Amino acid sequence: MLIFRDWAKAKFVEKTQKLSDGVARVEISSVATLVKALRLERTRCCLCETENAAPVGVGEDFEYRTSDDTFLAMQCRSCSLIYLNPRPAPEEFQTIYPANYHAFEFSPDQFGFVYRVRRRLEARRLLNWCRDLPENARILDVGCGDGFHLGVLKEFGNQSWQLEGIDADERAARAGEQKGLKIHCGILETEDLPANAYDLVLLIQTVEHVADPPQLLKQIHRVLKPGGKLVIITDNTDSPDFRIFKSRYWGGYHFPRHWNLFNRATMRKLAEKCEFEPEKIITVVSPVNWTYSIRNLLDDAGAPRFVVDFFSLKSTIALGAFTVFDITLQFLGKGALLNAHLRKPL
Numbered sequence: 001m002l003i004f005r006d007w008a009k010a011k012f013v014e015k016t017q018k019l020s021d022g023v024a025r026v027e028i029s030s031v032a033t034l035v036k037a038l039r040l041e042r043t044r045c046c047l048c049e050t051e052n053a054a055p056v057g058v059g060e061d062f063e064y065r066t067s068d069d070t071f072l073a074m075q076c077r078s079c080s081l082i083y084l085n086p087r088p089a090p091e092e093f094q095t096i097y098p099a100n101y102h103a104f105e106f107s108p109d110q111f112g113f114v115y116r117v118r119r120r121l122e123a124r125r126l127l128n129w130c131r132d133l134p135e136n137a138r139i140l141d142v143g144c145g146d147g148f149h150l151g152v153l154k155e156f157g158n159q160s161w162q163l164e165g166i167d168a169d170e171r172a173a174r175a176g177e178q179k180g181l182k183i184h185c186g187i188l189e190t191e192d193l194p195a196n197a198y199d200l201v202l203l204i205q206t207v208e209h210v211a212d213p214p215q216l217l218k219q220i221h222r223v224l225k226p227g228g229k230l231v232i233i234t235d236n237t238d239s240p241d242f243r244i245f246k247s248r249y250w251g252g253y254h255f256p257r258h259w260n261l262f263n264r265a266t267m268r269k270l271a272e273k274c275e276f277e278p279e280k281i282i283t284v285v286s287p288v289n290w291t292y293s294i295r296n297l298l299d300d301a302g303a304p305r306f307v308v309d310f311f312s313l314k315s316t317i318a319l320g321a322f323t324v325f326d327i328t329l330q331f332l333g334k335g336a337l338l339n340a341h342l343r344k345p346l
């Protein structure tokens with residue numbers, strides 16, 4: 001692990017120097033503009049609403065190679081939120097989420113055994129969150145992708161529950177509808193969903209993709225019933241995988257698709273900013289960021305393809321091994337993912 005960390009650090013220094021030495025030491029954003037294929041925009045910390053941050057990671061789109069750009073992960077000096085700055089402009093959405101993006105097709109054909117195991121595990125986890133829901137409860141999955149979690153609830157959950165999803169991507173929404181699910185195609189900010197209507201809102205690996213998480217949580221607050229619950233799953237930046245790989249290869253950066261990355265403290269700050277009561281913020285097990293961090297490193301180091309491909313979402317050995325490893329870390333409160341349960345006050 002130390003070797004990985006040193007390698008990543010050396011690359012971080014090299015890449016950040018390249019960025020800042022670039023053309024006559026102009027601003028990092030201007031350098032990015034000269035070498036990029038994507039149009040990028042500057043942003044600031046969505047929690048503090050200031051731009052007082054230091055670079056913590058630098059990398060490319062290792063997974064999909066949708067552009068040649070180099071991206072910077074910045075850490076807010078005041079609250080420790082990590083955010084991509086500059087980040088792709090809204091019109092680049094179709095480019096950075098290509099047709100083979102995994103959230104659009106997590107199917108049994110594509111992922112076989114991994115699909116079946118994940119479905120079982122997700123069913124247990126989701127039903128646990130739904131334990132105190134009444135009959136006819138309304139559940140909304142925000143950023144539902146192709147409806148994977150709704151499909152699990154439909155199969156294993158209480159048949160009286162009313163399930164709905166919302167996703168901005170038309171391809172994902174259509175895939176969900178083909179499974180017989182009710183999917184709104186759009187974003188919560190503009191979609192006219194009823195106020196005080198839902199018992200439970202799910203935000204599963206979505207908040208990190210969003211430009212303005214406080215704005216999104218305020219909208220969720222509006223549609224939840226008083227006393228309703230919001231459950232969030234997102235990458236955890238207070239984890240050993242982040243610490244080891246943060247300078248370049250950390251899977252949770254998912255360059256350039258993860259725009260805001262949280263730890264317990266910033267998640268709490270987000271909740272309070274949006275008038276939620278944090279019930280609990282814990283960590284949960286995931287092998288994905290470990291697998292992708294090592295995959296990114298090997299890919300960047302020019303390792304043979306079959307070695308790189310050993311670390312993928314289709315590799316049962318890698319996923320199994322990192323799951324066991326992350327279970328140990330989760331017992332220490334350092335699992336790879338954050339899980340927040342936030343309540344809209346009565």
Ligand SMILES: [Zn+2]
Nearest residue numbers: 045048076079
């Ligand atoms: Zn901040």
